[in-house]
Amino acid sequence: MPPSGEPSPRTLTADTTLPGPRRRSAPPAAGTQRAQRTQRFWAPLLAVLTLLAALTRLPSFTTALWNPDEGFLATQARQLAAGGALYETVVDRKPPLLPWLYQAAFAVFGDASLWPLKALAVVATVATAALLASTARRRWGDRAGWTAGVVSVLLSVGLNPEDTQAATFEVFMLPWTAAAVMYADRRLWGRAGLAVAAALLTKQTGGVVLLPVLFLLLRDADRSRAGAWLRLLAATALPVGAAAVHFGPGRFAYWTFAGSGEYASAEGAELLAAGRAAGGTALLLLAAAPLVAALTHAAYRRGLAGTADLWVWLGASAVAVTVGFQFFGHYFLQLLPPLTLLATAALRTAAPRRAAVAVALTGVLTAGFVAWGFTAERAELEHARRVAAELRQRTAPDEPVLVWGMHPEDYWLADRRPATRYLTAGFLTNFSGGRGGVRTGEQYAMPGSWPRFLRDLREHPPAVVVDDSRGAPYRPARIPRLDAYLTAHYRPVATVDGAVFHVRRDGR
Known part of the structure; x- marks a missing residue:
């Protein structure tokens, strides 16, 4: 008999399956290791x-x-x-x-x-x-x-x-x-x-x-x-x-x-x-x-x-x-x-x-x-918000408008359609904030831009024109064709934060 406290040995029979040698698990494949590292x-x-x-x-x-x-x-x-x-x-x-x-x-x-x-x-x-x-x-x-x-x-x-x-x-x-x-x-x-x-x-x-x-x-x-x-x-x-x-x-x-x-x-x-x-x-x-x-x-x-x-x-x-x-x-x-x-x-x-x-x-x-x-202060954004609010007040949603300036966000903030393909005065005057007004004027515009611009205005007359130049070198007084257009068709009615609003003389 086995000593007290020790388990009895298993009785072996013909049907008993003996445990085989303990096998070590195979290492993961190289591709699997790379995927895990990745x-x-x-x-x-x-x-x-x-x-x-x-x-x-x-x-x-x-x-x-x-x-x-x-x-x-x-x-x-x-x-x-x-x-x-x-x-x-x-x-x-x-x-x-x-x-x-x-x-x-x-x-x-x-x-x-x-x-x-x-x-x-x-x-x-x-x-x-x-x-x-x-x-x-x-x-x-x-x-x-x-x-x-x-x-x-x-x-x-x-x-x-x-x-x-x-x-x-x-x-x-x-x-x-x-x-x-x-x-x-x-x-x-x-x-x-x-x-x-x-x-x-x-x-x-x-x-x-x-x-x-x-x-x-x-x-x-x-x-x-x-x-x-x-x-x-x-x-x-x-x-x-x-x-x-x-x-x-x-x-x-x-x-x-x-x-x-x-x-x-x-x-x-x-x-x-x-x-x-x-x-x-x-x-x-x-x-x-x-x-x-x-x-x-x-x-x-x-x-x-x-x-x-x-x-x-x-x-x-x-x-x-x-x-x-x-x-x-x-x-x-x-x-x-x-x-x-x-x-x-x-x-x-x-x-x-x-x-x-x-x-x-x-x-x-x-x-x-x-x-x-x-x-950071966003003074220009606040200016654009004030201009956009005035545009919304003076126009209907389906009326085109023209903002003569360098801030096309006015159109987006006002939710108003531009009257022209040129969203800034830079295309028509060559004005750029990186130039300080040097070489600014109609003669420096992109070739062919002025005839297209004036055609856009004839086809989609803006209900309101906003002169947002605020004394910059591209202000209408220095741009003869724009100045002539405004004089013939528009009159100033209000100034908002330096931006001058013009409406059509015929009231339409």
Whole structure:
């Protein structure tokens, strides 16, 4: 018998199954491991990037409009929804993708608010950061991927809030530029070409990302393959060519490339252009000061090997910022993707603690820019609201109106239809806020614009004309044809916050 307290041994029979040797579970397949690592990397990173983007862009949701570009796009989208034709009855010096995006958002959510576009701007910010993180991770590892993603979001608001918080062209162009370089880095030339085309069709200067893409192709060991060149160039050219065919090659080329010669000239305003360039550069350097310091240190120590394509990208983007010599603040946003990756390359050579301090200090500076966004005064928006309220009071919803000024948001805020395809006086006088009134007048207008403008007024006589020039160089007294038109057909009846309202002399 077994000792007391011990179990009796099992009685073995012919039917008893003996336990086999214990087997170790097989390790997961390599593909499964990669998928798990990818999920562990992206799930928390995307959550952090989304939260950061939402927080940094919170000021965007606190005001109806941040700059006239948003008002222009909103008015343009309403005209398109009402049956207008882009580059014919609805015109701008920009490619079609963003007007179409505004039109689509209005169709789904209504056209009374820009909050859907502001939400999409958050998505675009996250997309840019994620694409840059993907490129950095592929080159330098997971830590670099996190650094690039976070830095991208932090820098995205590092300029004047009216330039960074607005849902306008650069914000929606940057994901495409980041995608173009990411795909080129992976030698996916067809996809890279499609991204280049999308960037160009969002804003013309987005097309300069083709230069770093070409640099990567030339550096590739298989650069002699005709197929790679064919895929890249065909994928770039076909969407742009399709847009040209859709709108008409001449009309598309005129409005997106060829019709802005006077507007792009800095003659007579060189000092003003230089001052604006210096101001934008200073703001960006302030926002990125810890990163620029790290980048300078790494360059001095020659710790930036393998980043030649990023320097090409930064240089090409600097050329894009300079084109036209306007130097509006939002132009500088195009510098951020290559600057983000260069800063990431620099930080990966630094000690982890030093790199973390640099990113943290950048976050502190970002918090300052966000606070600026919450406190920034919007005097021009308040002026536009007062003008729009008077327009609504003096006109019926179906009556066209003309606002002679540089703030197309008046039409959108008033919910009134423009009497002409030209939403600002800039098309007809060459006035630009980046020029200070130099080379302003009828003789500097876009070619052929005045006959079309006067024809628009004959076909759709405005019920009210608002002279919102407020003494600017394009005021009617300095524009003979407009002055003659107003004198013959209209009389002033009221002044609201400096804007003079005119009604028809015949009372109709």
